[in-house]
Amino acid sequence: MERNLLILFEEKIFPETLKVAVDIATKTGMTLKIFAPKLEEEVKKHLSGKAQFLSYEGDPEEVIEKENPFLVVLPRPKIAPIVHAFKKPWSEKIAEGDDKHNYLLVQEGAKEIRKVLFYVDRDISSESYVRTVYEFLTQWGVNFEFTTVFDERYFELLIKKEHPEQEAKELLGKMFEDYIKAVREKLKKILGLEKTEILPLKGEVRKTLPYFAKTHGYDLLVLSHAYEDKNELIENSETSVAIFKN
Amino acid sequence: MGEHTTLLHLLGIDSPKELYWFSILLFLGTYAMIILEKFFHRVPAALLGGSLAIFLGVVTPKQAWESVDHNTIFLLIGMMVIVSVLIESGFFSILSNWALRVTRGDPIKILIVFTLLTAFLSAFLDNVTTVLFMVPILLQMLVKLKINPIPYVIATVLASNIGGTATLIGDPPNIIIGSLGKFTFNDFIVNLTPIVIITHIFGTITFVLYMKWKGYLEKKITDEGQLAKIIESQKAEYDISLMRKGLTVFGITLLLFFFHHLIGLEPGTVALTMASVLLLWTKLNPEKVFERVEWGTLMFFLGLFIVIGGLEVTGVFEDLAHFVAGIVKDALSGIWIIGVLSAFISGIVDNIPFTMAMSYVLLDLQQTVPFNVEPLWWALALGACLGGNITVIGASANVVAAGLVEKEGYKIGFFDFIKMGTPVAVVTVFIALFLLWLKYLIFGV
Numbered sequence: 001m002e003r004n005l006l007i008l009f010e011e012k013i014f015p016e017t018l019k020v021a022v023d024i025a026t027k028t029g030m031t032l033k034i035f036a037p038k039l040e041e042e043v044k045k046h047l048s049g050k051a052q053f054l055s056y057e058g059d060p061e062e063v064i065e066k067e068n069p070f071l072v073v074l075p076r077p078k079i080a081p082i083v084h085a086f087k088k089p090w091s092e093k094i095a096e097g098d099d100k101h102n103y104l105l106v107q108e109g110a111k112e113i114r115k116v117l118f119y120v121d122r123d124i125s126s127e128s129y130v131r132t133v134y135e136f137l138t139q140w141g142v143n144f145e146f147t148t149v150f151d152e153r154y155f156e157l158l159i160k161k162e163h164p165e166q167e168a169k170e171l172l173g174k175m176f177e178d179y180i181k182a183v184r185e186k187l188k189k190i191l192g193l194e195k196t197e198i199l200p201l202k203g204e205v206r207k208t209l210p211y212f213a214k215t216h217g218y219d220l221l222v223l224s225h226a227y228e229d230k231n232e233l234i235e236n237s238e239t240s241v242a243i244f245k246n
Numbered sequence: 247m248g249e250h251t252t253l254l255h256l257l258g259i260d261s262p263k264e265l266y267w268f269s270i271l272l273f274l275g276t277y278a279m280i281i282l283e284k285f286f287h288r289v290p291a292a293l294l295g296g297s298l299a300i301f302l303g304v305v306t307p308k309q310a311w312e313s314v315d316h317n318t319i320f321l322l323i324g325m326m327v328i329v330s331v332l333i334e335s336g337f338f339s340i341l342s343n344w345a346l347r348v349t350r351g352d353p354i355k356i357l358i359v360f361t362l363l364t365a366f367l368s369a370f371l372d373n374v375t376t377v378l379f380m381v382p383i384l385l386q387m388l389v390k391l392k393i394n395p396i397p398y399v400i401a402t403v404l405a406s407n408i409g410g411t412a413t414l415i416g417d418p419p420n421i422i423i424g425s426l427g428k429f430t431f432n433d434f435i436v437n438l439t440p441i442v443i444i445t446h447i448f449g450t451i452t453f454v455l456y457m458k459w460k461g462y463l464e465k466k467i468t469d470e471g472q473l474a475k476i477i478e479s480q481k482a483e484y485d486i487s488l489m490r491k492g493l494t495v496f497g498i499t500l501l502l503f504f505f506h507h508l509i510g511l512e513p514g515t516v517a518l519t520m521a522s523v524l525l526l527w528t529k530l531n532p533e534k535v536f537e538r539v540e541w542g543t544l545m546f547f548l549g550l551f552i553v554i555g556g557l558e559v560t561g562v563f564e565d566l567a568h569f570v571a572g573i574v575k576d577a578l579s580g581i582w583i584i585g586v587l588s589a590f591i592s593g594i595v596d597n598i599p600f601t602m603a604m605s606y607v608l609l610d611l612q613q614t615v616p617f618n619v620e621p622l623w624w625a626l627a628l629g630a631c632l633g634g635n636i637t638v639i640g641a642s643a644n645v646v647a648a649g650l651v652e653k654e655g656y657k658i659g660f661f662d663f664i665k666m667g668t669p670v671a672v673v674t675v676f677i678a679l680f681l682l683w684l685k686y687l688i689f690g691v
Contacts, residue, residue: 081340081482085490157533204485207336211483235486 004069005030008060010090011037014075017106020113020240021073024104028139030070035063060094064101071102071136076240078108084235092234095243099225102132107240113219116144117199119209121227122182126246129224130190133244137222144222147199148183149208150176176202206232214238252303260303262560269304269556276553277594280639283660288639289542292549304556313555314548315598317514318418318642322374322544324517328499329378330538331524332492336484342386343480351391351473353463357401357454360384364402365409365446369416369439371503372513373406373643380406381650389654390476396656397462400666401453403647404635408449408674410643411631412442415503418642419592419601419630424507426605427623431507437624441681445632449674456666488528495524543649550639554595563603566591571607577617577691578683581625585679588629593636593671601630618691621682628678635671638663 005028007021013036025032035056056063064072074091095103106113116137120130137144152172159168180200187196201208206229213221214237221237223230226246234241254260254268276295279286300310332338349355360380368376380402388395410417414424414434423429457463499520503513525532557563570587574580584604591600604626612619634641638648638660644667648658 081484081486081489082337082493085486085493153531153534157531206487207483207485211481215481232485232487236484 003028003030003071004067005032005071005073006064006067006069007032007034007073008056008063008091009034009036009075010060012075014077014106014108016108016110017073017075020104020106020110023112024071024073024140027141028136033067033069035060060090061098064094064098069101071104073104073106076105076107088235095241096231096234099245102242102244104220104242105234105240107238110219110240113240114142115218116142116220116222117209117213117218118144118146118222119224119227120146120148120183120187120198122148122179122186124226124228124246125186125224126226127190129226129244129246130187133222133242134191136244142220145199146183146187146196147201147209147212148180149201149203149205150179151204152176152202153204176200205229206236209233210237210239253301254303265304266560266562268302269299269560269562272299272302272304273553273557273595276550281660289546289549292546292553294549296549296552299552299556305552305559309559310552310555313558314551315418315596317512318374318551318598319544319547320512320514320518321372322547322642322646323539324499324514324519324521325372325375325378326539327521327535328492328496328517328524329382330535331488331528331530332496333382333538334485334530334535335488335492336482337489337492338382339386339482340484342383342390343482345383346387346390346477346480351465351477353393353398353465354454356384356387357398357457357463358450360398360402361405361450361453365405368406368409369412369442371416371500373410373417373641374646375503375517376406376409377403377643377647378650381647385651385654390480391465391473394462394656395654396651396658396662397457397460397666399647399651400658400663401457403641403644404449404453404667404670405446406643407631407634407641408442408446411445411628411678412439415507417631417634419597420627421507422598422601422605423623423627426602426609429623434627438627441628441678441685444681445674445678448677449670452670452673453666456669488530491524491528495520495527540646540649540653542652543646546645546649547642550596557595558603563600564607567603567607570604571611574611574615574622577619577621578686580619580622581679581683581686584622585625585629585675585682588626589633589636589671589675592630592633593640593668596639597630597634597641601626604630621686621691624682625679628682629675632671632674632678635667635674636664637667640667 005021005025007018021032024030033052033054035054037055037057074094076091077089079087079089091105095105118133118137155172155175159171163171180198184196184198187193201212209221210233218239220240220242222242222244223233224246225243227233230243234243252260254265272295276291279291280288296310299305300307305313345359349359364376364380381399384398384402385395388398411420414420414429414431420434424434499516502509502511502516506513506516525535570584574583588600588604608619608622608626634644638644638658644663651658
């Protein structure tokens, strides 16, 4: 079945978003459909290769529903965090409110996407999510690394209350190791890989993951619609974000 | 229920006169322990003083409880919870990075920007709130620049006490004076704000000169390239959703602070209620949030309030206030007597109970003396607020700042504060009283 790649603009055209979408379409063989209201000429200036330009009026959600693409690419304007707290970009609202489609929010100013952080957890990430993202990223040809986050804060307070400091530290260390082992086993089972490298992180997922991605030069963070902290992860991320169906 | 029996009662030495002297002894003893910080931590020292006041029978448990200023305690708990959530959200890290970019790590710019902003905010917010807000930003930034934060934190606190003097809502003594003296918000703006603006300039000059003399304003990172690298490398770990909730609640809290006198709610009640709302809304683990609450500072206040309550209950404050009233012969000389004495006493004890006692004396005075006592009310406000800068326990904001830096591994010693606070207090009190005196001299009482 032919897969579509949909790119939507609200008003302003973001050339970098267009460039990323063209790159994906070229490498994965997906058909690129560009939707932008009344900006045909402006969009065409940035285009090279095969693509369909389609104008739209009304709700972008209706376009997405009707086209039902494999991936929706949306631009995400760069906003200062304190402003972001009270002004949510249009594209974020769409991605947060729809868990039936895969989204890629391309951060304004992102020159290219080469290095990707693929977030998998022990309990929620489904087989379908892991397989779909793995195949997509492989086809796209980007470098990606698996990561998982162990939120020790949940256990820390409880364990520290009931155990002496050293014992609590050892217990937490053991829980962390068990958690990483379980995620590794999960990936091995789903993807059938002999050896899987995982970047193990500790902390609160919604803060740790975006911060790690930002400070370690990642261009894209991939997560699932099913994650409890999905909206917060999208908001807190200063890199581009992809959200896939679980 | 059994009657409360005390040690002094059992020993038969509990006459009012004896209790009077015991309250003074307890106060001096507690104060000595606080000063001797090398041997005693100030928190258990104050707690011991407070509990001994009950144990000996200087105050009954009920009187002890009543002498605790609930508004201050509630305000502290409430604001500490709100600030804790904002710290957790990364808000202060973002502001600190922003401040670093604006000041480019220049110590003098940091000092001027922070003290000016603090003084301005303090005029409209409680000083404790301002300090709780500004000090974490300052600490984070100065640590990155490898600069000793203590003098800067002290300067910020001094500025908050100066700025708080400007308005009716800026400092608790002003709220008391406004309430008992029947002065409006505008009365304070007309009579105190211009004086405080000029005073703040002199205060700033004093601590800038002091810090320059001590070499505190030297850049620790002199290589511009390295500095630019530090500034550019600053990235904050944050949570926007939490920040949104924290800032919304903080904003509503500030709004209610502005109008608290109109709606008849104490700032403490507002802060505690809003903190509870925030905890419920964010669903954060309260124990994790409470880890950032300065329990040591709260315990210190609890103990100190009881010790000072002893002085109040036994009539020491009343005697002191009447003594002052006895030596005031006219309004112009009264400005100096009331102002200087209020400043001195406010530097040693918390200014809230003293202002309360002194306000009642002024109310008596305006019925009995032939001159207008209004200048004395303003002198009391200036003395009580600015005098808080003399020692680290002179004002609530000073104690809170000391607690904040202690958590980061630094210490504001009793004498560290005095070295910088006392010259600033002396200059600002003198300038402020002089301007007040000059105003009444020119325009008449």
